Amino acid sequence: MEDCIFCKIAAHEIPSTVVYEDDLVIAFDDLNPQAPVHTLVIPKGHYADIVDGVPGEVLAAMAHAVSEVARIKGLSDGFRVISNTGAAAGQTVMHFHMHVLGGTDLGENLL
């Protein structure tokens, strides 16, 4: 989609620190990390959010990418996956993404 920053990252039109990539998804480090490890997993196709008709095959690829990020980043102690959905959740980039957060004790709080 034109003017979507994550579509441009998926197409390698703007730079990112790529952690994992396959045909369907790409994972890259967040520009403004909220934890020692903060990586975003996105589908290469444009979907606004997790409830925007994302095909099961793409969701499976996202889950696989999350496990690859955890392995590559050494998050064997645990990590958190968040997908902000819509304005009320604070979604700022309207291209479906999962935050993978870890590398520290995240505690029991929600975020």
Ligand code: AMP
């Ligand atoms: P959300 O608030 O859930 O929509 O999260 C969007 C995330 O994208 C934020 O954590 C931003 O720091 C991150 N972000 C925005 N632009 C970029 C970029 N060019 N490269 C990496 N991360 C980005």
Ligand code: ZN
């Ligand atoms: Zn997009």
